[in-house]
Amino acid sequence: MLGLLVLMGLLVAVALRVFAGHPRAGARYRHLSRHEVAFLHAAGDATFPRGGAIPASGSDADVPGYADRWLGASTPRIRVMMRLLFFLVEHATLFAPAPGWGGWRRFTSLSPEQRIAVLDGWRSSRHFPRRFVFTCLRAVLTMGYFAHPPVMRQLGLAPLAIDTPVCEADLLYPPVGRPLAAIRYTAADLTPPSDGTPVDLAGPLHPAWVERAS
Amino acid sequence: MSALPRDGEVRVFAQYDRDFHEQADAVVVGSGPAGAVAAHELTRAGLRVVVVEEGPPFTPGDFELDGALSMARTLREGGLRTTRGTVMPTMQAICLGGGSLVNSAICVRAPDFVLDRWCEQFQLRATTRADLDPHYDAVGEFLGIAPTPEAVLGRRNLLFRRGCEKLGYASEPIQRNVRGCRGSGECFTGCRSRAKQSMDISYLPAAMRGGARVLSSARVERLLGDGERATGVAGRIVAPFSGRPGPRFRVTAPRVVLAAGCMATPILLHKSGNLANRSGQVGENLQFHPGVAAMGVFEERVDPAFGATQGFQSLEFLPEGFKLETLWAPPAILSVRMPGSGAALKERLARIPNSAVWDAIASCNRSLGRVRPRRGSLDPQLVWHLHPDDVPILAQALYTLCEIFFAAGAHTVLPGVHGIADEIHRLEDAEVLRAGGLRGSHLVLGGNHAFCSTRMHGDPARGVVDELGRSHDVRGLWIVDTGIFPQCPSVNPMWTAMALAHRAAPAIAAG
Numbered sequence: 001m002l003g004l005l006v007l008m009g010l011l012v013a014v015a016l017r018v019f020a021g022h023p024r025a026g027a028r029y030r031h032l033s034r035h036e037v038a039f040l041h042a043a044g045d046a047t048f049p050r051g052g053a054i055p056a057s058g059s060d061a062d063v064p065g066y067a068d069r070w071l072g073a074s075t076p077r078i079r080v081m082m083r084l085l086f087f088l089v090e091h092a093t094l095f096a097p098a099p100g101w102g103g104w105r106r107f108t109s110l111s112p113e114q115r116i117a118v119l120d121g122w123r124s125s126r127h128f129p130r131r132f133v134f135t136c137l138r139a140v141l142t143m144g145y146f147a148h149p150p151v152m153r154q155l156g157l158a159p160l161a162i163d164t165p166v167c168e169a170d171l172l173y174p175p176v177g178r179p180l181a182a183i184r185y186t187a188a189d190l191t192p193p194s195d196g197t198p199v200d201l202a203g204p205l206h207p208a209w210v211e212r213a214s
Numbered sequence: 215m216s217a218l219p220r221d222g223e224v225r226v227f228a229q230y231d232r233d234f235h236e237q238a239d240a241v242v243v244g245s246g247p248a249g250a251v252a253a254h255e256l257t258r259a260g261l262r263v264v265v266v267e268e269g270p271p272f273t274p275g276d277f278e279l280d281g282a283l284s285m286a287r288t289l290r291e292g293g294l295r296t297t298r299g300t301v302m303p304t305m306q307a308i309c310l311g312g313g314s315l316v317n318s319a320i321c322v323r324a325p326d327f328v329l330d331r332w333c334e335q336f337q338l339r340a341t342t343r344a345d346l347d348p349h350y351d352a353v354g355e356f357l358g359i360a361p362t363p364e365a366v367l368g369r370r371n372l373l374f375r376r377g378c379e380k381l382g383y384a385s386e387p388i389q390r391n392v393r394g395c396r397g398s399g400e401c402f403t404g405c406r407s408r409a410k411q412s413m414d415i416s417y418l419p420a421a422m423r424g425g426a427r428v429l430s431s432a433r434v435e436r437l438l439g440d441g442e443r444a445t446g447v448a449g450r451i452v453a454p455f456s457g458r459p460g461p462r463f464r465v466t467a468p469r470v471v472l473a474a475g476c477m478a479t480p481i482l483l484h485k486s487g488n489l490a491n492r493s494g495q496v497g498e499n500l501q502f503h504p505g506v507a508a509m510g511v512f513e514e515r516v517d518p519a520f521g522a523t524q525g526f527q528s529l530e531f532l533p534e535g536f537k538l539e540t541l542w543a544p545p546a547i548l549s550v551r552m553p554g555s556g557a558a559l560k561e562r563l564a565r566i567p568n569s570a571v572w573d574a575i576a577s578c579n580r581s582l583g584r585v586r587p588r589r590g591s592l593d594p595q596l597v598w599h600l601h602p603d604d605v606p607i608l609a610q611a612l613y614t615l616c617e618i619f620f621a622a623g624a625h626t627v628l629p630g631v632h633g634i635a636d637e638i639h640r641l642e643d644a645e646v647l648r649a650g651g652l653r654g655s656h657l658v659l660g661g662n663h664a665f666c667s668t669r670m671h672g673d674p675a676r677g678v679v680d681e682l683g684r685s686h687d688v689r690g691l692w693i694v695d696t697g698i699f700p701q702c703p704s705v706n707p708m709w710t711a712m713a714l715a716h717r718a719a720p721a722i723a724a725g
Binding site for chain 1: 228276406544564566
């Protein structure tokens with residue numbers, strides 16, 4: 001009887017740890033659960049806190065939103081792997097606690113300093129699998145961070161607007177997923193090919209990276 | 215609407231509405247560099263050719279400038295494929311034009327010593343410099359392969375040249391299949407300037423002008439035949455990106471040319487009843503050019519996004535086993551391996567505009583692996599092990615990169631090696647790389663280029679194809695992708711693969 005009670009208590013504790021207490025994710029996330037959104041906010045802000053050399057934080061850059069889009073563009077197998085990755089780092093503090101009080105709590109419940117310490121522990125581990133896990137997580141976070149146009153503008157690395165010549169191939173292929181009838185060019189639209197003039201670094205940015213008036 | 219394309223036409227996913235059967239004189243599986251060259255040359259020889267490609271064609275409007283989303287759309291397994299054994303990311307494209315759409319267009323002829331070794335060790339009689347040069351020349355002329363122009367090198371490439379010159383190391387602008395490069399540094403996500411002569415805008419349109427029909431979004435699942443003779447291919451139409459299966463198709467032809475890539479061709483043969491494998495070599499001998507990279511930080515602004523993605527190289531160290539080259543990739547990808555978190559990481563990210571990234575690819579002939587089918591999938595399971603004796607090659611390559619960085623004026627180098635300092639500020643601090651204590655797991659590797667999984671060999675008992683790519687076991691079957699290389703070529707393989715396909719075409723046409 002006692003054993004059963006202990007087991008049930010453990011199950012409740014695990015369920016609370018995994019499922020309880022995360023803030024609502026918001027309706028705009030189509031693929032991520034609220035636990036995953038909370039985790040990505042926490043990991044994103046630990047990696048990219050607000051202020052400093054580049055002002056935007058991970059949350060400002062909407063790292064979870066990017067991960068949500070990435071999941072949507074990925075195959076089911078990759079989606080499972082990414083979800084396992086988030087789950088692993090969120091709960092690995094049970095076995096490799098963060099320094100300080102309550103270091104065994106899930107990642108999202110740790111203090112910002114503890115989160116950074118946990119991530120550094122993964123990064124500098126002497127065990128290759130742990131470092132590999134960190135690299136995978138870092139990939140998600142940095143991809144999301146750099147997808148935020150202000151970050152790229154801040155670094156002066158935002159893509160430039162480029163005039164794309166119309167070549168023979170553009171008369172052959174429609175946009176991905178569209179029928180041949182969607183080819184919008186004819187031979188009359190062909191333009192001279194690129195003449196090799198270097199892009200103008202002071203030229204206009206790609207429209208998706210242009211700063212918009214709020 | 216019929217699923218059958220007219221001569222000289224491409225079919226796309228939206229066009230397929232029922233199962234169908236095509237007939238041709240030759241079916242080419244894969245539209246990457248080798249397959250596209252083969253298709254073009256076969257149409258020039260007067261054959262009716264069908265090219266089958268699992269990926270879709272991309273228009274400039276389909277290019278994603280974001281690194282991860284671009285990889286998710288243009289690379290198999292979302293660009294997240296890794297080897298087992300020694301864990302290393304590696305890539306294979308899934309798009310019309312294959313890897314040429316998302317590579318940096320580097321064209322290098324295989325060095326003399328490589329071709330000599332191939333001939334000596336693999337009983338090849340006609341794969342010498344003199345044999346292959348006419349084919350390199352023909353491909354080079356068609357694609358406009360030429361050294362990267364000075365005007366679009368950018369600081370990142372010029373600093374590499376400066377460092378090499380100071381040290382007395384030979385270096386040169388990289389030859390590329392590019393016409394009118396503007397230095398936008400976007401080779402990896404698709405060239406918006408339409409300057410890169412990727413196969414989808416060069417060889418494939420030429421093949422279509424010659425009458426070739428192209429089935430895109432068509433995944434070949436097995437070869438047809440009786441085990442002694444190949445008679446065609448069969449598969450399913452698959453939706454772009456999702457892979458959702460659609461109608462079935464068959465293409466029958468007396469000539470089947472596999473150009474699906476080193477990692478996919480062996481899978482097709484295994485899934486077709488272990489075809490063409492009396493030698494037991496199908497899927498064996500897998501080699502890569504494992505790569506390492508370092509970042510150097512300069513006082514001056516480098517504007518690393520500007521300039522040919524990979525515009526300068528040094529072949530000085532090929533005899534020692536590595537090649538050095540410049541590199542650019544979306545910052546999101548470069549930043550993945552930057553050390554630190556929080557404010558310290560942000561400080562480093564803020565230095566990217568003053569940084570350059572250079573890389574090395576290594577010839578690791580002792581590091582072997584294999585390609586096997588994954589259960590219930592056409593994706594490969596790749597097992598590969600970095601041989602301990604090859605680790606010093608990579609370590610020396612990293613040291614040499616550090617040497618060139620400091621000679622070029624960098625004040626800080628980030629070598630990206632576990633167990634040594636995140637940043638080094640003097641060349642003396644890089645000596646640890648040569649001290650001999652590194653293991654493979656300390657390095658951050660990238661699996662560039664893959665070879666040898668269906669290697670050519672003069673002895674049918676030790677290779678899958680002869681030096682013309684003809685199967686030793688199965689009549690009517692040719693392989694022309696990099697899987698037929700008997701060993702890694704020590705340099706970027708695209709031009710060699712195209713030259714070998716160009717050479718094989720007349721033999722294929724002759725049947």
